[in-house]
Amino acid sequence: MKKNSRFLIALQDLDIMISEIKDKSTAKELKEMGFELSGLKELENARLELAEQISPAILNRYEKLAVHYKIAILPITGDKCLGCFVRLPTSFFSSTPTVELITCENCGRMLYIP
Amino acid sequence: MNVKIKENMESEKLISLFNKDLCLFHLRSRKKFSILREMAHHLAKMGRVSDEDLIMEMLKNRESLGSTGLGKGVAFPHGKSLAIKKLTILFGKSVSGIDFESLDGKPTHIFFLILAPSNREAETYLELLSDLLTLVKNPEKLKKLHEVKDFSSLKVLFGGMET
Ligand SMILES: [Zn+2]
Numbered sequence: 506m507k508k509n510s511r512f513l514i515a516l517q518d519l520d521i522m523i524s525e526i527k528d529k530s531t532a533k534e535l536k537e538m539g540f541e542l543s544g545l546k547e548l549e550n551a552r553l554e555l556a557e558q559i560s561p562a563i564l565n566r567y568e569k570l571a572v573h574y575k576i577a578i579l580p581i582t583g584d585k586c587l588g589c590f591v592r593l594p595t596s597f598f599s600s601t602p603t604v605e606l607i608t609c610e611n612c613g614r615m616l617y618i619p
Numbered sequence: 620m621n622v623k624i625k626e627n628m629e630s631e632k633l634i635s636l637f638n639k640d641l642c643l644f645h646l647r648s649r650k651k652f653s654i655l656r657e658m659a660h661h662l663a664k665m666g667r668v669s670d671e672d673l674i675m676e677m678l679k680n681r682e683s684l685g686s687t688g689l690g691k692g693v694a695f696p697h698g699k700s701l702a703i704k705k706l707t708i709l710f711g712k713s714v715s716g717i718d719f720e721s722l723d724g725k726p727t728h729i730f731f732l733i734l735a736p737s738n739r740e741a742e743t744y745l746e747l748l749s750d751l752l753t754l755v756k757n758p759e760k761l762k763k764l765h766e767v768k769d770f771s772s773l774k775v776l777f778g779g780m781e782t
Contacts (some may be wrong), residue, residue, distance in 0.1 A: 521699050543684075
């Protein structure tokens with residue numbers, strides 16, 4: 506897995522964590538269990554630092570996708586895009602891709618080879 | 620349904636999520652992040668996570684939100700990541716106990732590390748967390764939890780059959 510993909514996955518994991526904490530019912534449930542959720546600011550700072558590690562063009566693509574999809578980047582693990590479940594063209598597999606991230610032609614999600 | 624039967628069914632469901640190979644009864648690390656690393660490394664070694672560093676990054680971020688050490692010697696580090704393939708629980712025990720910045724300031728001995736895949740909505744960790752917390756809130760079970768020394772005693776604690 507290449508550098509940008511790893512940082513993007515870490516960023517997406519963090520975005521999911523932040524969105525869960527911002528979701529009132531999840532936050533309520535966690536607080537009722539006894540968890541302290543006071544460090545949202547720390548998470549937002551960690552996000553800024555992480556975003557700086559990603560090339561601007563790739564980050565920009567991710568940010569646009571993340572508006573529509575909770576999961577914007579996914580590994581390729583079969584012959585389908587795990588985001589939209591549409592079969593990927595065979596040309597995806599016939600040659601070693603030279604680009605780090607492939608775009609699903611159907612949904613636009615970013616796909617990487619794990 | 621009879622309450623006792625229902626309770627038994629829930630414990631059976633809970634114990635079925637534990638895997639003997641994912642129970643560590645002698646964690647060696649003495650610091651917060653190194654003990655998380657020790658557990659994440661074991662999951663990577665067992666093929667449960669595709670990238671140990673990504674799991675560590677997520678767990679560290681989760682701890683910066685607030686310690687998952689809820690006191691009474693028990694911690695519940697948890698989170699979602701694309702690097703985890705399916706809902707996974709690792710049980711860990713540190714005999715000497717470590718400073719996990721727990722809410723009551725006391726050393727933490729027992730760890731339930733819960734990881735869920737970020738791309739599968741159905742596999743949420745909230746229900747699992749809630750079930751485990753119910754167990755820990757029972758003083759008798761909590762005492763037994765601190766005494767577990769192998770997988771069969773853990774199974775007995777959850778009400779499953781001893782094997
Ligand atoms: Zn797609």
